[in-house]
Amino acid sequence: MIGLEDQVVVVTGGGSGIGLATLERLVAAGARVAAWDVARTDGFDELATAHPDQVHFAEVDVRSSVAIGAALEAVHDRFGPVTGLVAAAGVAGGGPAHGVPEEEWQRVIDINLTGTFLCAKAVLADMVEARRGSIVTIASVEGLEGAEGGSAYNASKAGVVNFTRNLAIDYGRLGIRANAICPGFIETPMFDAVLGSGGMAEVRGKIEAQHKLGRFGRPSEVAAAITFLLSDESSFVSGVALPVDGGYTAGHSLGLVEMMGLV
Numbered sequence: 307m308i309g310l311e312d313q314v315v316v317v318t319g320g321g322s323g324i325g326l327a328t329l330e331r332l333v334a335a336g337a338r339v340a341a342w343d344v345a346r347t348d349g350f351d352e353l354a355t356a357h358p359d360q361v362h363f364a365e366v367d368v369r370s371s372v373a374i375g376a377a378l379e380a381v382h383d384r385f386g387p388v389t390g391l392v393a394a395a396g397v398a399g400g401g402p403a404h405g406v407p408e409e410e411w412q413r414v415i416d417i418n419l420t421g422t423f424l425c426a427k428a429v430l431a432d433m434v435e436a437r438r439g440s441i442v443t444i445a446s447v448e449g450l451e452g453a454e455g456g457s458a459y460n461a462s463k464a465g466v467v468n469f470t471r472n473l474a475i476d477y478g479r480l481g482i483r484a485n486a487i488c489p490g491f492i493e494t495p496m497f498d499a500v501l502g503s504g505g506m507a508e509v510r511g512k513i514e515a516q517h518k519l520g521r522f523g524r525p526s527e528v529a530a531a532i533t534f535l536l537s538d539e540s541s542f543v544s545g546v547a548l549p550v551d552g553g554y555t556a557g558h559s560l561g562l563v564e565m566m567g568l569v
């Protein structure tokens with residue numbers, strides 16, 4: 307069992323989905339956690355009520371450096387300097403490029419990419435001072451390869467992957483690690499919003515089949531990898547873009563093994 311009793315971790319997007327599953331795991335490992343989000347689900351409220359000494363919430367839009375600064379001060383007052391960041395706040399969005407309104411492109415880039423930058427920038431001061439820290443960004447398999455109709459989302463997530471590599475390069479000598487997690491399709495409220503409607507059933511089946519394990523992922527499975535990267539168990543891991551994707555990015559599955567009678 308990973309112990310994180312000496313850690314203070316900010317989780318953006320902690321009100322829901324992958325961020326919330328991460329908070330649950332971090333709290334169980336003994337960390338003190340601050341969720342920065344524009345919304346919170348009942349699941350978050352239950353966690354915060356059950357662990358009032360370990361869980362803090364601040365309403366933060368990650369596009370606002372002013373809101374981030376105020377929230378960071380509150381974390382310092384309650385828990386002390388930040389040792390870990392999980393940048394999970396994000397939105398879906400895009401479409402084939404010729405039909406994407408400029409404002410929509412900008413919204414997705416601002417939240418997914420610039421928001422990640424602003425939060426990392428804010429917490430790095432604590433980490434540089436302590437010569438210690440772990441930053442985990444949440445990119446996507448769609449930040450590693452193209453995906454039909456992805457445009458703004460894919461561009462933002464590819465940006466997150468390379469921004470994270472740069473953090474690893476720039477701050478490694480100061481004892482600060484940075485890694486990107488690239489989830490496959492994970493069953494969260496975002497997933498439901500994009501793929502949940504009846505009209506998406508066929509596409510949903512095709513996407514599921516791209517995961518070589520033959521199923522979508524669970525938020526807790528992404529949270530497990532995030533927790534590993536925050537902990538000293540990954541003390542020599544930095545600059546990695548880690549797919550947590552059930553084999554989605556392993557390569558193409560064309561039905562040959564079925565033809566050969568292997569599965």
Ligand SMILES: NC(=O)c1ccc[n+]([C@@H]2O[C@H](COP(=O)([O-])OP(=O)(O)OC[C@H]3O[C@@H](n4cnc5c(N)ncnc54)[C@H](O)[C@@H]3O)[C@@H](O)[C@H]2O)c1
Pocket residue numbers: 318319320321322323324325342343344345366367368369393394395396397398417421444445446447488489490491492493494495496497
């Ligand atoms: N679910 C998937 O299949 C999947 C796959 C790959 C990557 N991801 C990424 O994982 C991360 C978490 O997504 P999720 O699936 O848990 O979705 P989710 O919608 O359940 O959670 C996203 C959270 O981000 C918050 N958020 C949105 N805009 C914000 C803003 N401006 N400021 C602060 N918070 C904001 C939302 O309120 C929400 O709580 C996202 O970055 C997403 O792109 C998800």
